[in-house]
Each structure stands twice: as C-alpha cells, then as structure tokens.
Amino acid sequence: MIIQLQQGLPDNLKENILKQVKAIGYKVTEVKTQEGDYLVAIGKKDFDIRSIGQLPGVADIHRVSDEYKLISRKWRVAPTQIDLCDGVVIGEGQFSIMAGPCSIESERQIELVVEHLKANQVKIMRGGVFKPRSSPYAFRGMGLDGLKMFHELCNENGIKIITEVMQVSQIEDMLPYVDVFQVGARNSQNFNLLDALGEAQKPVLLKRGISGTLEELLQAAEYIFSNGNEKIILCERGIRSYENAYRNVLDLNAVPVLKAKTHLPVIVDPSHGIGLRDYVEDMSLAAVMAGADGVIYETHQKPEEAFSDGQQTVNFQESERLIKRMRLAYELRTSF
Amino acid sequence: MIIQLQQGLPDNLKENILKQVKAIGYKVTEVKTQEGDYLVAIGKKDFDIRSIGQLPGVADIHRVSDEYKLISRKWRVAPTQIDLCDGVVIGEGQFSIMAGPCSIESERQIELVVEHLKANQVKIMRGGVFKPRSSPYAFRGMGLDGLKMFHELCNENGIKIITEVMQVSQIEDMLPYVDVFQVGARNSQNFNLLDALGEAQKPVLLKRGISGTLEELLQAAEYIFSNGNEKIILCERGIRSYENAYRNVLDLNAVPVLKAKTHLPVIVDPSHGIGLRDYVEDMSLAAVMAGADGVIYETHQKPEEAFSDGQQTVNFQESERLIKRMRLAYELRTSF
Amino acid sequence: MIIQLQQGLPDNLKENILKQVKAIGYKVTEVKTQEGDYLVAIGKKDFDIRSIGQLPGVADIHRVSDEYKLISRKWRVAPTQIDLCDGVVIGEGQFSIMAGPCSIESERQIELVVEHLKANQVKIMRGGVFKPRSSPYAFRGMGLDGLKMFHELCNENGIKIITEVMQVSQIEDMLPYVDVFQVGARNSQNFNLLDALGEAQKPVLLKRGISGTLEELLQAAEYIFSNGNEKIILCERGIRSYENAYRNVLDLNAVPVLKAKTHLPVIVDPSHGIGLRDYVEDMSLAAVMAGADGVIYETHQKPEEAFSDGQQTVNFQESERLIKRMRLAYELRTSF
C-alpha cells in the first residue's frame, strides 16, 4: 500500500498517519524524494483503505499487489519523465539515443565521438571510465581523471554523460561530472550501491542482471526509489543462455512487459544484447518497434582498435545510418 | 564440399565424379531434389578443388566449412523462394503472414477465420489438427477429418494451409490436403520425420527446438534438404529460459543471424514467443524490423473460448490492426 | 482420479462404473496394462469419491492432484519393480548397472564388452544401433543387423540389452531383440513414439529432454503407462545450460525429487551428464548417494577409437574401478 502525503505536511499529522497504519499491523517505510513524500506500508490484514485515506494529510492512497510498489504502474499510471536539463528528457514519448565507446580512451577519441554525435543531433554520450572486467589483469578504465576530461568535452558541446558507477565510494567523486549513473549487469543486485544511488540526486540507468528476472530488476529499481530517487531508467541488455551463436540473447519480450508493469522508461542495449557488430542495427530497429523509449549502443571511430568490446561496436558511418533508421522507425511506431 | 551436377547427367559421368571424389578419401552423399542434383562430400584432406571442378558433368563446386552444407549461404547466396502456387510465394523480398487458430475446432470456426483472412488479404492459414500435448489426457486435435474440412474450406477461398505433422505415418494421408507441413519445436530433432519430409514434395516449416541452438536448427534443415526437399522455412518461436514473466523468450537475435547463415526464409512466431496476447503485436512488429520474412501467429474469433493457447491468441480486431501495422513496418524496412 | 478395477471384471459392471463417473461430468480414459485395469477420470467437480468407490467392481479409488496420474506416488506408494527375467530386476532396492559403448560397432567390440561385463557381474549392456545425430552426414548406427548380432552375443552370455528406438516403425522389428527400449532426450516428447511404446510389451527407459522439466518427463511417462505399459524407467542425463565447461549439467536434484513424485525407478547417465571421461566416476558416485536406482554409462575397449562419444567414455580398467566403488557407495547408502 502506498500512501502519498501532502507536500509540506506538519510532523504531527504525519505521525498520526504513521500511528494509525502501524496500529493495523502494517510495517511502514517512509520515503522522501525530490518529487514527493510517501509511506510504503506492507502487511497482510484486510481493511477498508478509506479509513486511512480520509486522514488529514493523505493526498492519495493505493493498494499495490506487486512486490515492488513505488515503481508500479498500478499506482502511478503516467510515465516518468526524466529531465537532464537543456531540453534533454528521457521517458515515454521521447526516443533517447545514447551512443559512444565502451571505454573512454583518450581526449582525441572523445572529441571524435562528440563531433559524430553533434552531427547527428544525439544528446547523450556513453563511455566507461570504471570498467568491470572478468580478469583482474585487464584494462580497468581511465578512472576519475578520464571522467573529468569526458565531462569537460561533453559539457562544452551540450552533450550529456552516462557512465558506469561500480561502488558506493565512487559516487561522491563522480557526482559533479555525471548526468546519468549507469549500474551494470553485474551490480544489478548490489543492494548497497542501489541504496546509495537512492540518496544521490542524479538519474540512474539500471541494467538487468546477467540472468536477472524482470521481477528482480523491478525490485532493484524499488531500492533506488524507496531510498529517495525517482529518476530511474531500466535497461534490457540481453540475458545469458545456452546459445553460443551470440554473446547474449536480447530479450525484447522484456520491453512491452516492463512498460506495462512500471511507469519508468525502458531502453535497450543492442550492443551487449547480441554482441555482434553486423546485427546491432537489426536489433536496434527491433527494439524501437517493441516499444523501447531509447537505445544505448557502442560506437567508436575505429572499432577494430577499441580497448574493449570492439567486436560489438559500430563505426560512425554505421552509427549514422542506424540513427536515421531508428528515428524513422520510431516515427512510424508513434503514428500507430 | 558441394558438387552441383549438370542436369540430366549420364550415369557414367556421375559415377566417374563419385569415383574421383572417393579416391581422395571423401565420404559422399548423393542428393537429388526437384531443383537439382548434388554431391555432398565430407572429408579432411586438403586438395585443389579444381581437379574435381573440371570433371565433365560438374556444374559448380564449393567448399563449405559449416557443418551444414546445402542450406548454407556460403554456397548459395540467392535467397530461396518457395512457391505455393496461385501467386503465394514465401522468401526474402516477400512478407508472408500466416494466421489462424492453435487448433482446428469446427467448420464454423474455419469459415470465420477464412473470412477474416480474406478481408485482410492474408493468403496462408495455420491451424493444428494433430496436437502435441504434454498430457496424454488433453485434447489432441480433430485429426485427418478435421484436416479435410480445413482444406476444403480454404481451397474454395484461395487460402493455403500450414499444419503440423507429428509422425512419419501421417505424411502420406496429409499430403493432398496440406500446402506447408509444420514441424513443431518438440520434433525439431526427430530425424526420421525430417528424413521422411525430405522425400515428400511439399514445403516444410521447421520450428526451432524448445532449447534448440541455431546450429541444430540448421542441421535439421540440412536433413530435409539432403533427403531431397529444398523447400524449407525456418521459424524462431521462442526459447526456454529461467524467466517466468512470459512463456518463452522470443530470440529475435536469431533472425538476422540465421538470415546471414542460410539462404532459407526465416519467419517468426510471436504467439509462442511471448505467450501473452497483449504483447503479440509489439513482438510481431519487432520481428519485422529484425528482418523476418514473415510472421505466423494465432488468431481466433473468441480467444477466451479457444480449445488451446487462448491466452496467447488475438481476436480478429487485434489481428486486423496487427496485419496493417506489420505491412507498414515491412514497407519501411524495405525502404532502407 | 484413478479407479482401479477388479481383475476380470464383467463388461456390464465396468459399463456401469463408466456411466456413473461420466454422469458426474468427468472425462474417462480406460487403461489396460499387463498388471491391471484402470479408469483415469479427469474433472473438476467435487464429490464424495466413496459414491464411486462402493460400486461393484471397484478395487480401489484415489484422487491424484498431479497432472500425471498413474505414475504418481500419491496413488501407488510401493516402488515399481521391473523384471527382465533371469533374476535381473530394476527398481528401488536394487542397484542396476547398465554399461557399454555409445554405438555398436562390430562383433569383436561386443564380445570384448560382454566379457568385461561378465567379469564384473554386470547384467545389462547398453549400445546404440540407431543413432540420432545432429548432422545427416554422420554415422547413424549399424541398424537392425547390428541389433541382431548384439542380441545373439548378449543372449548367449546372459546379458540383457538396452538400446535406443527412434521411431514407431522400428518397434516391431526390434521387439524380439531388445530387453529395454531406450527413448533418447530428443524424443522425450515424441508423443506418437511414447504411445506406441505403451502398446509394446517391453520395458522403456525414458530420458529427460535436453531442457525437459521434471513435469514433462513425468507426463511423458504417463503417456506410456496410460497406453498400456507400466514398465517404465526414468533417466536423468544432464540438462542444457549456459556453462561451457562441460557438455551438460547433470541435475542430481532430479533424483530425490523424482523418487518422491513417482513410484517408477530413476537412474542416472553420468556420461552424457558431464560429457568428460575423467569425471564420470565422481558423478556416478554422487548419483548413487543422491538415491539413484542405477547408473547407465559408456565404456569401450578403446575410447579414443570409439565411433561416437569417445570423449565421455571410460575404458575397461576405469569401468571396473567404477563398478566396485559404486557398489560400495550403494552399500553404504542402503545402510542408512
């Protein structure tokens, strides 16, 4: 059950609501975000919710039978819009393109990508500076210095930045230089990181786990929301399977099903989803038609020379064609 | 290695070619289809293929490193076109829609579906008369009598029929009433059935196994081709996974990858692929954009009352909208 | 609901029972096996089963809530014992060892294996004469002639034979030469084959599908039983997964869970279950301790030269050690 409180509610009224709800035998979690104050009440006893709904200070009250609550579309029907400022908004009704290299490698590389993005009116650049790698001996990214350089060049050009955060202790340092924090597949159930990102006042793109269920992804988002941050984007990026013909199985079923379950935006990562450069376009277009609110993919001036993920990275020529075609596909989709 | 023979080759020339190839230490399978005569030679020894290529009677010769040979696009680049007569052709460059109920239930049901398909210019009707069911106590279909009725009504209306065959002994009886034999996911490695369909002179739609790899699907198609039948359609229908939010995971990655590997047409079954009626449209549109040569889906006048698979079956109104949208999506795709 | 009828029941009494059960609104399947006559009644209406139980001719009546009925341990608590004659019995309380090559290759090979089995008091030899192969160009087995030779040599030496049947039309020819029919993983939902084996009066070993659920395996067994054959053995042989370090994942969880769900014997195939010769012993011993009623594994005089599956086949020295250790492990287990 979600109880939305009136804005600026005096403490005594809030305490009274809390008292009444607990008296029924419900466990209550207080949630305060930039957008509102909520009480999430969990319990089994059946009662007339109007008895709580009529209390002074209650703006709205809803039963939500899902395990996740605040991110459920059963509660909030209107889609969440995430404003990155300067006219860049992520959410249903927009089509967000996020492109860039797997790893930030050099100033020159960033310049080339930024130029490519600007030429194609793409407003969000991806690029990793902290890289989770299977082997401890592999390249782990340029770190905070790389991020600062990445930020400076993008900021000058009106490009927003999305980049991966791997641990709680990085958040504070990264905060000034990041527009969207990305949580990678391997950290999709790193609950301490999710909690901490709930407290950070920046949007979070949350990738589905390597074999994550939709339920787990939604619960992970609930961690972030219930800890204070409503600005969450979900990302389908392929799941692990027995099939060896590609890196992962891009599960586009997840797109319409997630869109029905939550008010949060849902985007797709076709680069990891298939892992093969030649088919990134096909899968991106399919994602658009499945109803995705955006696509995040890997591009590089010379994919063959990329520090990581080169085999799934498109070059700028392919990227340009992809962008044009995705926009045409999105236009058709929205005409339906 | 595939050696294509000249049409109407005298026996002594063919024997000479066979002798020479075997002399190198290769195992040879003779393949004779309605379209041509081939020798598939398997061996490891390296030699100059021109020594065979120049023999009298050899029309063409190719090395194919894939485990499957005759269906490989490395050998035959041009896409296979399957002519069902009366202007109904399946293959790259066409967009084939196959729609109808999971099970054939009654004369009245067939009439209603046929009327719906005609009104929407759909030329191929699906419908099962032999139903593979997990439980021996479930409805197993109307059988041959149902098929005859199905055929009569469709034939009168210029609609082609696709229906599942479950075992070798059914082929002969079904042959006059079927335009395309469907091999279901559970029989995708029923090699005796594949062999027998290789001998039947009717097109075969081959579904990917429940957890089938692309390699296995392609090898299954090779069974049919190498036994004499070139008219094969591959079908992605969702794979089994750990995710319980839907019946299967529709693996659209398979579409562009299969299209690159084989010259055979590739179609998609979104009904089984997601198993949830509300999302069949999204996944069908995604399939079109991923490059599918067609879609096969379940529709019924009253899905709630269908004998089987009602939860993944769209009604005629939904079907009509779906058909229109798929055609627009296909039009956009072919404009690229 | 299962209604067990008295032996030799007059037709009029049986008709009366059928009439009464149908009158309640239940669908009834009559099942006649060598061991008994049963009615399987499926329906939803709640009623006092004593009203049927007291009818003349009813020996016993049970509600079974599982989807499968006759093979359920909720109905029949005592474990099924399958007598292959000459003192060879498969079932709980025995530990059955079935060993031999993947493929029958030659008379000499059979002689060597038989000699090895006799020396170790193993009474059942496995060996394939009809081989399901992914590629149409691979060795498909020696066929019926191989089976006759296999049978002759085993029969002379008091060894029972288990071998795979791939299609309905083979059953009649194979019947005189086979002690146990094996249904392979790829045919685990070949329902026509299961139906036909229900009519054959020989035991059937049913392998779990490549990604088969326990429920599907049990339902497949129900096909055989409900078509007249109670002599069924279930076999866990590894499931397909994302892990590439071995061929399959041997799912030993299945052993105690299947044993609790059904009265049928459950055996394990460690050779396919891990696919690596060096670890067949470890997994065999683990299977024994998990509660398996037997183990079926591949052995060959020279695994390196085997026509198929050599990489998962143990030699006779390894086999001898394995047999001794499994027997010690089984002894310990039964002492608990």
Added chain:
Amino acid sequence: MIIQLQQGLPDNLKENILKQVKAIGYKVTEVKTQEGDYLVAIGKKDFDIRSIGQLPGVADIHRVSDEYKLISRKWRVAPTQIDLCDGVVIGEGQFSIMAGPCSIESERQIELVVEHLKANQVKIMRGGVFKPRSSPYAFRGMGLDGLKMFHELCNENGIKIITEVMQVSQIEDMLPYVDVFQVGARNSQNFNLLDALGEAQKPVLLKRGISGTLEELLQAAEYIFSNGNEKIILCERGIRSYENAYRNVLDLNAVPVLKAKTHLPVIVDPSHGIGLRDYVEDMSLAAVMAGADGVIYETHQKPEEAFSDGQQTVNFQESERLIKRMRLAYELRTSF
C-alpha cells in the same frame, strides 16, 4: 606466466627482474600475499622462460595458459590448506562442515545452534547479519551488533564464524569478529569488494554467481589472490535454470572440474542448491561423493519460524543425522 620471488628479496634484484620481463613486452602485476611474493606477467610473445628463470631472486617460474593464473592448479599442484587456528583447517584432505541459520536472529538462537554444533563436533557456524534481499522492504539482518553477539558466543565455545560481507565499507568493522568472510552469489562479480577482500587478512568463501560460469568464479578468486590474499574457498551453490521444481540446480559437475582446475578448496551449499529441506541430505551426500572438501548448510531450531529460508533449513535432528552420514560417506570416499 607466474614468477615466484625469493623471500625477502632486495629491491634492486626485484627491479631487475621487472625490467627484464617488461623488456620482453609483458605487462606485470606485482602480488604480495602473507605467503609469498609473485609477479604475474601477461603477454603473447614466445620466449625461453629460462632466460627469466635464471635471474637472481627468482624462486620459480611457470607458464599458465589459463586466464586465471595464481589460483591455477597448473601452477600450484598442492592443495591450499586454510588454517582458521585451534586446529580448524579447510582444504583437501579435511571435510569441513559449516552449519547454522540463514539469519542470526537472537542470542537464544545462537546459543541453541552452538550447543547443537558442539554436540556434533562441528567447528564452523554460518549465520547472516547483513542479508542481501530482493525487496527493500524485507528483513535485512541484525547488522554489526548481531555479529558481535554471534562472535562472543561462538568464541567462548571454540566455534569459528563464517558470515556474509556485502560491501567494502563493512570489512573493517567486521574484521575482528569474523573467521571467514562469505561473498554471496549476487556479489560474485563485485570486483571492488573482491579487491578489498584481497587486502583483508582473513579467509574468503566465494560463492558462484547465480548464473556464473566456472571461469568467472575462478577469475573472481584471482582478483582476491592477486590483491594479496591466498586464503580463498570456492562454493558451488546451485545455478539458475528453467526448472521450477526446485529453487536452483545444484551443479555437482562443478566440484570435480573445479578441483582439477584450481588448488583452492571447493565446498558445496546444498541448502541453496536445491532449496527444499527434504532433499538437503541427499544432495549433501552426493556432494561428498562428488569430491567436495566440505558442505555449508542451513539449520535452525525451528525451521518453520526462521526469519528467512525456512523452507530449505533442516532442524537439529535432521542436521545430526546428516552430519553422521556425511562423515561416513567422506570416510568411504577417502578409502578409495
């Protein structure tokens, strides 16, 4: 390539070795653990390793073709023994039993478990105080206060403690009260946590990821070792699959295969591996026979009332029987 340095090597000699290895074009990681000093050199160039091996200060040098190096059995053949003091050692040749509740709940609960363990000569107690939970609204454990209480009661009774650590910032606080840190399945690729545990001077039990490959598990262990900590235990705890009859599929194949690949001890968690109390014993015994160096399982005085995982937790009576039988099985296994 691993270069083991002589103990107490003067800096100039070490610098010389580093210089020579880098001169060949290899990237070098210096590793210093309590047990030794190593250089891990990664490169592709082929050269005579004796040229490095003969340098002053080199104790030993080995090529290791695996992606993981220091944990590979190709380098170190002798099994790692982890001494928890007071005669409690984990490693090949021992059989370690770790038992206790999923969650630490109260002083009384700890007392009861400790008493049960002492009565059965079990020396290591498991119990979670920081609990990773899918839902943010679920019980997350008693935290550090719970750990202190847990430690005090165990310490008094000569029982060692294993408990889960979820994030880097917890390590320092937990360190005095923990004998073995457990890294849970969801954190198996939390590389920052692994790095930090490499610096902590306490043994680490590393669980396989929810869909983790053996390769990933081994690489995760390499993170810990290469950051300074050799005391690592690997744990198979079941993998995610399509099968819904149990919580996970306990992959016992992993046991002998991991034992062959690494010198680290390998233990099994049957409680999570099957998730069903009734079958924990069967799977534990199977684990012993598959070659596990120990078993970690959940027990509670009243499983029905446990705060978490009650459905897979055995009571003390079941636990006592399990311990006895595992020891008998281990005795048999070591007699082979």
